[in-house]
Amino acid sequence: MRSRMLLAGLGAVLLGITGCTTSETGSPTTSATAVDGPSTSKPTSTKPASQTVEIPARPKELKLNAIDPCALFTDGQRGQLKINRSRLTTNNSDVWRGSKECVLNVQAQQPYYDYAALLITSEGIGPWLTGKRNVDADLISVAGFAAAKTVFKGSSNERNSHECAVSVDVAEGQQLMVSMNLTSRNAFTQDQICQMTEKAAEMAVTTLQTLA
Template structure:
């Protein structure tokens, strides 16, 4: 009888010792990963962002000027021809659409993902927005700039569509809701982009 109890106790002790440090079966295990310098900075995983997109739309080779149709330009009171350019900040192609009170701009960012704004790698305040055409979106405002607002639409891993609305100095009252204007312009561009991709 004593031998049976001793064997049962020994077996139980071995089972408990063998379970220490294992993460299976719900047992907590210590984290042995060395601390990272960026651990305190929140980052958005590209795969997490991808899971909320209805699909992926690559911007490589896309002409930003072609994302706003003539009919859409009329809706935004754009009377001049769009001007293609390059964004030094993003090292990406963009297109400017001038109005009587300011300018709209579309940039096809292919050099970084939208998580650059969420993680604080870029200067600016990012606020989550309702999705545009099912794609995650954020509004971006820059410090000391009360005349513009941008909306970034997460279209693919490492890429996003960046729509900016900027009002000319002295005409702020004519375009008071700049973030809403930037969003509407992004919606127009996304309508074209989703239809052609």
């Protein structure tokens, strides 16, 4: 259950904003690996009035509907990430209930942590970049695709933080969310957790391009 805390928590965030958004302030920022400036090609979607960041055009459409999330990591990639076990399941959060998900465990030796790959086909990454959700968000690039890197608001510089998520703009109205949940207390800093999450997300997108 611990391995899915981030996804469940993000689902709760979505429920919260449907009732009230006045307490969820702030604007997304741009990290050192951010996508700078508008794309020179025609964007695949327009910028909603509530969205504060322009999302560059994706290089191609990678539909998630027929994808097995556990197939997004090859044996070689699993070895690099130290993954020793995985299981296919469905998300049970109120927002993304029924979405296909793969939980991947790193438990052969300490520090212990989990990755999760969630296939969201009900919305793109735009809502993460509105500044209205209870997250600190950066617009970054993952394997050439725009992505929203998110941590719970205010946890960006905390040593005892244990979660990070990277949601990749893979297709219109769809996102591939790769998250990491640290179960060994204080084993990594927040920056290290997010760097590891970005690495896993890049691997997943690279493999997705061979499957979609």
